[in-house]
Amino acid sequence: MSDLILNDATYCETQLADKLTVTDSRTSISYEIPIVNNAVKATDFRGISAIGPAASPLDRYAAGLKIIDPGFQNTAVAHSSITYIDGVKGTIQYRGYMLDDLLEKHDFEDVSFLLVWGHLPSREEKLKFRANLSAKADPPQSVIDTIKSFPRNTPYHLMFVAGLSAWAATDPTMIPIYMGKELYLGKMHAVDEGVIRTIAASISVIALIYCHYQEKQICPSDPDASLAENILLMMGLVDETSKRPDPKMVRILNSLWIVYADHEMTNSTAASLHVGSGLADPFSCVSAAACALSGPLHGGAIDLAYKTFERIGSKDNVPQAIADVKAHKFRLSGYGHRIYKTVDPRVKHLKNALDELSDNVQANAHLSVALEIDRIASQDPYFISRNLNTNADLYGCFVFSAMGFKPEIITALMLAGRVNGILAHWREQMGK
């Protein structure tokens, strides 16, 4: 699945009278297809058929020309005004704001609100957002029991989906088929309520999964704390004396989540919108995204990358591993990206965070293997000629690792920062 999306930023470059003239050599008939926003509608090709105009409309419709695009490599599935990525210039905008500016001047709650509701929050809106999230953050006992029922080596996304399902089951009135009616399309009050509940539940379930891996109890959240501070609080990652999370960790987590908050139509966001197009509830949409994220070519690449570093073992073995990649014996997970054919603009921010944590980086054997791979690959013609760079997810993974997180929870922590972006797309979809 590609990250291709039609964004409002392309609209202004479009001339409405543009059209594509197509001649079907099978019938010698020419057709005019409107071009709007530099795109043609796949359904406009349906009227093109080899069986000619004499056939019945139904037969012509059935025999209409199809468009095949495995992986959505050049197919947009939605008009969106949420995120705009310029893969050539290497820039990202959320709702028209440059990512770099947002990182400098705002925290994750601001960005989260911006993505979902389209403007930066006033102080009152921000406090209300925080209070609403906090009011929904306490995991019901059935959710705690569900997570605890899993073996501790269970991949996080299986527990995440089960945790969200158990949570939704405590109040099925938010599930359309339970209520026997459609609940969300155009009903923005219900949509907004769904967004808040899903963000709060997702963050708490991820905290619960972390605690399960660590064999400890989840701690209470603080209604006055930010989302980033709260997940660390719930995980029990606090200073012995102050009983609060380390402000440096909170700051870095905030930046990581802003960097990951949205990335247009990624595989997981598209999966979520696919489920949303059937008018399913937001818990189900986010669950679908989590499942998609687990794939080895998507977020699952992080886990595979770690296992690769483990297998390579030491810096001395890196040249042989690179030779094996070049001989197509295996793909380097965490390398390559569908959109970026230049440097991923997120990487510089992640490198800054890594610099802040440099002592911890030196102590991590996997990271030294990863950095050696990066050093060699970045100078090797095989990688240079194919524009293959470390992708931002892998760099983010190094940062989480340097913060002390184990590999099995890292993709879940990335998902925690992406849930609001996924829901921003769901809200946009429901607003139509």
Ligand code: ACO
């Ligand atoms: N390691 C080695 N070679 C690679 C890699 C890689 N990671 N990625 C692409 N290539 C090579 C291919 O073998 C191919 O070479 P060839 O022309 O000699 O056959 C060439 O580069 C083009 O490969 P494509 O698959 O066509 O590249 P595409 O841009 O479509 O793929 C993708 C992007 C799927 C991310 C790919 O780079 C990949 O498989 N990477 C590894 C998995 C990964 O890290 N995924 C996470 C992406 S970020 C995210 O989703 C969270």
